[in-house]
Amino acid sequence: MQTLDSPETPFPAVFIRAPIIESLLPEEGVEMLEKVQRGGHEPMIVAVKRGRLMSCSFHPELTNDARFHRLF
Numbered sequence: 001m002q003t004l005d006s007p008e009t010p011f012p013a014v015f016i017r018a019p020i021i022e023s024l025l026p027e028e029g030v031e032m033l034e035k036v037q038r039g040g041h042e043p044m045i046v047a048v049k050r051g052r053l054m055s056c057s058f059h060p061e062l063t064n065d066a067r068f069h070r071l072f
Contacts, residue, residue: 012065013046018057021045033071 013036024030024045033054034047047056047068060068 009065011067012063013058013060014062015046015058018046021048021055021057024048 021044024032028050030048030050032045032047033049034056035043035045037043044057046058047054049055052072054072056068
């Protein structure tokens, strides 16, 4: 993950039957928070926000890493 990874500690994202966020609606105020690179494929969007609302394809609550929660 680009925003949450650090050179010392990659972010441990847990994906469980995760849906893919296929596109953004910037005209509606939707911003990308995170994307992941998978092999030779295009990066996949895995976290977005719109105002105070957030949606993600992974489960940050299943790790002991609080970096994602600290974004809010």
